[in-house]
Amino acid sequence: MATTVLGHETHAAAAPSEKTGLWSWLTTVDHKRIGILYGTSAFIFFLIGGLEALIIRAQLFTPNNNLVSPDFYNQLFTMHGTTMIFLGVMPLSAMFFNYMIPLQIGARDVAFPRLNAFSYWVFLAGGLLMNAGFLVNAAPNQGWFGYANLTSRQYSPGLNVDFWLFGLQVLGVASLAAAVNFFVTIINLRAPGMKLMRMPMFVWMSFITQVLLLLAFPVITVALIFLMFDRFFGTHFYIPSGGGDPILWQHLFWIFGHPEVYILVLPAFGIISEVLPVFSRKPLFGYAAMVFSGAFIAFVGFGVWSHHMFATGMGPIADTFFALATMLIAIPTGVKIFNWIGTVWGGSIQYRTPMYFALAFIGMFIIGGLSGVMHAVAPHDLQQTDTYFVVAHFHYVLFGGSIFALTAGAYYWWPKMFGRVLDEGLGKLHFWLMFIGFNLTFFPMHFVGLYGMPRRVYTYHAGLGFDIWNQMETVGAFIIMLAFLVFLYNMVKTHRGAGTKTPADPWNGATLEWSISSPPPEWNFDTTPQVHSRDALWEFKREHGGMLPEPTHGTGAGIHMPNPSYWPLVTAFGLLLLNLGIMFSPKTGPWGIVVGTSVLFFGFFQWVFEKGYSEFTTPAHGAHH
Amino acid sequence: MSAEAHAIETSTGIDSRKVAIWTFIGSECLFFASLIATYVTYRGKSLVGPFPHEPWTDPATGKVLEPIFEIPLVTLGTALLLFSSLFIVLALYGAQRGNRKMLLGWLAATIACGLFFVGMQVYEFTHFVHKGLTLQRNLFGASFFTLTGFHGTHVTLGVIWLITMFILAVRGQLPPKRSLNLEIAALYWHFVDVVWIVIFPVVYLMK
Amino acid sequence: MDSHAKPHEHEHGHPTPGVYAKIGFVLFVLTALEVALYEITYGSSAGVMGDLSSVFVPMLLALSAAKFALVAMFYMHLKQDPRLLSGLFVFPLIIAAVVVVSLAILMAYHMAFAKSG
Numbered sequence: 001m002a003t004t005v006l007g008h009e010t011h012a013a014a015a016p017s018e019k020t021g022l023w024s025w026l027t028t029v030d031h032k033r034i035g036i037l038y039g040t041s042a043f044i045f046f047l048i049g050g051l052e053a054l055i056i057r058a059q060l061f062t063p064n065n066n067l068v069s070p071d072f073y074n075q076l077f078t079m080h081g082t083t084m085i086f087l088g089v090m091p092l093s094a095m096f097f098n099y100m101i102p103l104q105i106g107a108r109d110v111a112f113p114r115l116n117a118f119s120y121w122v123f124l125a126g127g128l129l130m131n132a133g134f135l136v137n138a139a140p141n142q143g144w145f146g147y148a149n150l151t152s153r154q155y156s157p158g159l160n161v162d163f164w165l166f167g168l169q170v171l172g173v174a175s176l177a178a179a180v181n182f183f184v185t186i187i188n189l190r191a192p193g194m195k196l197m198r199m200p201m202f203v204w205m206s207f208i209t210q211v212l213l214l215l216a217f218p219v220i221t222v223a224l225i226f227l228m229f230d231r232f233f234g235t236h237f238y239i240p241s242g243g244g245d246p247i248l249w250q251h252l253f254w255i256f257g258h259p260e261v262y263i264l265v266l267p268a269f270g271i272i273s274e275v276l277p278v279f280s281r282k283p284l285f286g287y288a289a290m291v292f293s294g295a296f297i298a299f300v301g302f303g304v305w306s307h308h309m310f311a312t313g314m315g316p317i318a319d320t321f322f323a324l325a326t327m328l329i330a331i332p333t334g335v336k337i338f339n340w341i342g343t344v345w346g347g348s349i350q351y352r353t354p355m356y357f358a359l360a361f362i363g364m365f366i367i368g369g370l371s372g373v374m375h376a377v378a379p380h381d382l383q384q385t386d387t388y389f390v391v392a393h394f395h396y397v398l399f400g401g402s403i404f405a406l407t408a409g410a411y412y413w414w415p416k417m418f419g420r421v422l423d424e425g426l427g428k429l430h431f432w433l434m435f436i437g438f439n440l441t442f443f444p445m446h447f448v449g450l451y452g453m454p455r456r457v458y459t460y461h462a463g464l465g466f467d468i469w470n471q472m473e474t475v476g477a478f479i480i481m482l483a484f485l486v487f488l489y490n491m492v493k494t495h496r497g498a499g500t501k502t503p504a505d506p507w508n509g510a511t512l513e514w515s516i517s518s519p520p521p522e523w524n525f526d527t528t529p530q531v532h533s534r535d536a537l538w539e540f541k542r543e544h545g546g547m548l549p550e551p552t553h554g555t556g557a558g559i560h561m562p563n564p565s566y567w568p569l570v571t572a573f574g575l576l577l578l579n580l581g582i583m584f585s586p587k588t589g590p591w592g593i594v595v596g597t598s599v600l601f602f603g604f605f606q607w608v609f610e611k612g613y614s615e616f617t618t619p620a621h622g623a624h625h
Numbered sequence: 626m627s628a629e630a631h632a633i634e635t636s637t638g639i640d641s642r643k644v645a646i647w648t649f650i651g652s653e654c655l656f657f658a659s660l661i662a663t664y665v666t667y668r669g670k671s672l673v674g675p676f677p678h679e680p681w682t683d684p685a686t687g688k689v690l691e692p693i694f695e696i697p698l699v700t701l702g703t704a705l706l707l708f709s710s711l712f713i714v715l716a717l718y719g720a721q722r723g724n725r726k727m728l729l730g731w732l733a734a735t736i737a738c739g740l741f742f743v744g745m746q747v748y749e750f751t752h753f754v755h756k757g758l759t760l761q762r763n764l765f766g767a768s769f770f771t772l773t774g775f776h777g778t779h780v781t782l783g784v785i786w787l788i789t790m791f792i793l794a795v796r797g798q799l800p801p802k803r804s805l806n807l808e809i810a811a812l813y814w815h816f817v818d819v820v821w822i823v824i825f826p827v828v829y830l831m832k
Numbered sequence: 833m834d835s836h837a838k839p840h841e842h843e844h845g846h847p848t849p850g851v852y853a854k855i856g857f858v859l860f861v862l863t864a865l866e867v868a869l870y871e872i873t874y875g876s877s878a879g880v881m882g883d884l885s886s887v888f889v890p891m892l893l894a895l896s897a898a899k900f901a902l903v904a905m906f907y908m909h910l911k912q913d914p915r916l917l918s919g920l921f922v923f924p925l926i927i928a929a930v931v932v933v934s935l936a937i938l939m940a941y942h943m944a945f946a947k948s949g
Contacts, residue, residue, distance in 0.1 A: 111641045176652060184644045187916070188635040214648065215927055218656035225771070226663070235760050235767040237663070243672040243764045247942055251935055252659060302927055306938070315941055639914055647917050651924035658928035662935040670943060678874065696875070700867050704860060707899075710907050711856035715849055815908045819900055825863075826896045830870045831889060 019564070027564035029113035030522060034120050035098030036417065042091035045127055049083035050484065052076045057441075057477040060470050063462040073458035074141035075160070079131070081144030082164065085264065086171050087127045089398065092406045093267040094123070097182055097206050099417055103513035103520065104200045106191025106529040111184040113562045114607060115177055121572035122174035129576065130167030133160060140164035143456065145257065146227070148238030148249035153231045159583075161231065166579045169224050172217045173575060179213035182206065191512070193531035197291070200511045201284060204291050205270030208298045209263050215302070216259035223252035232586065247312060254305035262301045264398060266294060268405030269336060272358050275408050276340055278507050279355035280347025283535055286339040293332035300329050310381045319378045326376035333369055337362065352507075353427030357408035360435055364400025368393055371446065386456075389449030395442045407434070407487075415502040416518050418495070426490040433483035440476030444469035504551050510535035517551055523559045526551075567607035574600030646809045650816045657820050660775060661827060664768040668832075671763035675756060678832050693758050694829055695749070702745040703825045706780075709738035710818045713787075713811045720794070720804040728799065728807075732791050735814070739784040746777045769828065776824060779817050786810050847906060855906050859899055866895045 019028075028034060056076050059067045068076065098116065102109055110116050133139035138159040142151050151161045186207045190199070199207075226237035227249070236242025238249045277284045284290060306314060306322040314322075340362055349355065371393040375381045384390060407430075415421045448469040453460060460466050505514040512529055513520075515537055533539045541548055577599055581592020635641055674681025675690040682689050712735040719727025750770065758766045790810050793799050799807060869891055871877045873884040884891075905911040910918045 112645070180645055180648050180652070183648050184641050187644055188637055188639070188641045190636045194636075214652040215655050215924055218652055219659045219931070222656060222659035222663070225775075229760065229767065229771060233760050235771075236764060237767055242761075242767075243667075243670055244767075245939065245943060248663065248666065248939060251938060252663075255659075255931060255935075302930065313942075313945065314938060315945070318938060318941070637914065637916055639916065643917070644920070647920040651920050654921075654924040654928045655931065658931050662932040665932065665936045666939040666943075696867060696870065700863065703863055707859045707863060707903075708856060710903055711852055711859075714852045714907050718849055718852075812908055815903055819903050819908075822896055822899045822903065826866055826892045830866060830892055832874065 024564065026569055027117075027566045029109075029117050029562050029564055029568075031098045031102050031109050031113065031116060032417070032520065032522075034116050035095045035100075037120050038091045038098060038123070039095035041124055041127065042088060042095060045083055045087035045131075046092070047484070048131070049080050049088050050481065052080040052083065054477055054481060056080060057474040059458060060460075061474040062471075063460050063464075063467060065459050068458070070458045071141065074143075074456075075134075075139040077456055078140045078143055078164070079134075082130065082140060082168075084398070085144065085260070086168070087130070089264050089402050089406070090175070091123060091127075093206075093209070093264075093402075094119075094178060096202070096267065096271070096406075096409055096413065097178070100413065100513060101182060101185060101203055101206060102189070103416075103516070103524060104203050104511050105186065105189060105194055106512050106525060106531065107185065107189040108524050108559075109562065110181050111189060112181050114565050114568050115181050117565070118568035118572055119174045119178040119181065121569050122170060122177065122575055125572055125576040126167050126170035126174060129170055129579065130163060133163035138163065140167075145253055146249075147253075148227070148230075148246040149240070151227055151231075151249075152239055154239075161227075162583050165224055165227055165231070166583045169221065169228075170576065170579050172221050172224075175213050176217050179210040179217075183210040183214065186210070191529045191531050194536070197288065198531060198534045198536070200270075201273035201287070201290060202267070202270035202511075205266045205273070205294055208294050209266045212259045212263050212266070212298050212301070216256045216263070219252055220256035223249060223256065226252075228582070232582070247309075250309055250312065251306070254308045255302075257308065258305040259298070259301050261394075261397075262298055264402050266298070268361070268402040269294065271405045271409040271412075272340060272361055273343075274511065275354045275358040275412050276343045277535070278412075278509055279350040279352060279358070280344045281350070281508070282343060282347035283510070283538075284339070285342030285345075286335075287534060289335055290339055293335045296332045297329055300325060300332075304329065307376060307378075307381070310378045311385050323376050323378045327373060330369065330373050330376075337366060337369075350507075352411075353422070353424060353431060354408045354412040354507075356428065356431040357404045357411065360431070361401060361404040361408065364396055364404060364438070368396030368398075368401055371396065384449065386454055387449035388445040388453045388455060391455055392442050392445035392449060395445070399438060399442070404434075412507065413513075415506050416513055416520070419501055419518050420494050420499055421502050421506055422490050422494050426486055426493065430483050430486045430490060433479055433486060437476050437479030437481075437483055441473045441480060442476070444472050444476075448473075505537075505548070508541075508547070510538045512536055515540070515548065515551060517553055521553045521556055523556045523561055526554055526556075526559075563613060565607070565610060565613065567603050567610060571600060571603030571607055574598070574603050640805055642805065642809055643812075646812050650812065653816065653820075657772075657776070657823075660768075660772040661823065664772050664828060667764040667768045671765045673763050675753075675758045675762070675765070677765060677769075677829075690757055693753055693756055695752075696829060698745060698749060699825065699829050702742050703821065705738045705745075706742050706818050706821050709735045709742070710815050712738065713814050717804065717807050717811050720799055720807045721801055723801045725794070725797075728794050729791070732787065732794060732807075736784060736787050736791060739780055739787065739814075743777060743780055743784065746773065746780075750774075772828065773824065776817070776820055779820070783810075783814050783817050787814065846912065852906070855902055859902060862895050862899050862902075866892060869895070 025033065025037065028037075055068060056073070059065050059073060059076075098110075101107075130140070136159065140146075140163055141160045142156060142164065146161065146164060150156060151165075186199075186203060196204075226235070229235040230237050230239060230244075236244040238244050238246050240246070273284055273290060304322055304326045306318060307326045310319060310322075344359070371389065375384055375390070375393060411422055411427055448466050451465045451469075453464070453466045453470075460470075502518050504517050506518070507514070512531075515529065516525060529536070537548075574596055576596075578593060578596030581588075581590075581594070581596040584592055637644065674683070675693045677694050678692045680689055680691050712731045716728050716731035716735060719725070719729075719731060753766075758769075760766050760770050787810060790799065790807055793806075869884070869888065872880050873888045904921065910921065
């Protein structure tokens, strides 16, 4: 099968050379490098979010503590939540979208490589903007959900809310651009024979996630626009004195916010659905049911948002509707849990670190799901809402769920991305410290929440029955920190010195990424794979009597890859300047806006008309759905 | 977007850029839905006038503010935008057949309509401000100017896009094999028209 | 959907400029009807065909839906294009409609009760 890609325009290009140095990273359009950029940045932001959590837990270790001021505490929990969601879980998922989706569908890159780079640089800009508030002691402090009208100019006159507002708008652009890119990539760049119902489950869940991103982010964009107009132009969208209603913010935010939590967890579901089969030596149980339950969760997920608003007095009809819809989602979720168990059942279990995290995921997610169903019961939620019971719930699903799954994915895909398998002994130590620390931190929160400890309080009185639980939680948090230190040490130790290079397929994988070297060459596949079934690689191995030989890659001569470009970076910078310009316009007038818009347009037009540039889509002849 | 990425075989047989613009349009539906939903939510809830269809007497001064909408002007703008959709379809028809005159003529007509529409909106906005309706005045002002303002911004960006295409066409850089570039611009343009097809009755004609 | 993944070509069933112009005329007429409906319900000719206020909104929405469909199916070429593209438009429209209707109902109920505070 031909290795050249572009139609008429192909010329015998020189073999793509190994590029090194800072400039090669600033101008890269290679999905694998962009994935690593996302992962590295996300991991650093994640550690910052973790540090924020540790300070929170230290402050809450004893009653009436004064380690931090109430105002700083507000910044801590706001930034912890915002960071973990938007700068932690989402970009960690994006790391895997970037690295693995093209490999798993047998493509050479995504549909729009420069747009991909743009998404990353905009994400970085948003993350930096969000955190820049710390530099002027004005980090966001209004909670990650920014309820109106606390966020109005009147009640939040400082820059805190502005850093959050503009940071989130910028991040939204990154997410939307990436979502268009991955959506089109999955639709259009699949290898021949890779019908939709033959795609790896990670690709399916990621695909559904992109749909959620595309439909949910515009809503928060509008919500933030209204907030910006209220703060900067004197409108009253959320301000009662002008006839506005703060509840409008809650609705708009949660219409985004609920799909957002599925955006956070569906990629994790996909990773688990990859790891469990490989480490059970058994195909995923109920593939079709897994696809349709994922799609159902996403679709119904647009109809449950007001379960975050049971305490706002919506009335019995609305309460009932949203309670029932929320309970309905438990059904497809349950289907997935049973199918994961069915996958492992009777399999030949390989007790390796990825499997440990994946198995723990099932248990932790069930616990989080159960407390979730309790929240769905509206009258019960009136007791639970705004208490630590909610904090327990979402940490079980987002940490015990998403983070455990992402960690499983990290250990699983580490050899593919970096050429070495992480140390197994350290991996298991990481797991046990994490498992114990996580449960010690978050399980007591169920109790202390039902005993009446509210969320977002910087301290509490002694003798209310909260003390012992908070102490346990703080100890647990520091054990989690130890777990991360072990993880970091594992990364360093694994890559120090010569070490043995890992083969293409260290785990006996089922999917196409394991058919190419670890790490892959820039052009991924020497020849486009022809797919005949699900678990395509297992199928190939069966046809060839067992394991495949170690792949050797040519020089890549004759394969045209898209050139690097710095225009995505320039355009992203323009977008950042524009947002800063609006944000500081009360002080500086329109000049920031003018400069930002100019750089944005300049970068964009240069990008569109980049001389001699050819965008690039992989041929996938004769694929059927 | 003027890259030479034709004759690429994709899983669906559809050019990736065409799938991308439709994906973007789908996303934009939710953007405008949120703005429209807010307008509808706040309809009739303004504490003070001017109002869209009713007069309002200022209790402090006794001054009467007339209903602010002028249907004839907006209807003209609506018609212009609708015709611009027809014109760009004809321009694309010409582009696909290498008919330079048809392409340039109808594309120019489309751009003219777009410019008139934006001009009409600017006039309307200025007129409303003079009559006392500002962003800050009441919920009607806030939701109206935000909704139609963002729509107008989309039209403006569309006009810039079409002018760029026009310049390319003048330079002979829009031959039939590159007509997809115009088709994509046209889809965006039609979408902007379609949003107005919803805004016009919901905002201007409903009470 | 094409079974052979060649770049999509549509030679047959392609509307002519004449067809497009006719559709343009229909769009113009539908717009005129929308305005006329407004005028005879609330405007300068209000009441000339009786009190239409109860059917005004459904009729208006029907007219604009017809315009929407004509532009989408013919000008945006969805009628002749692969169904995937229609799906990419229709699915978000359904979600959008759900959002608009739900938000309007929930907020209307809420503001009615909040007012009494």
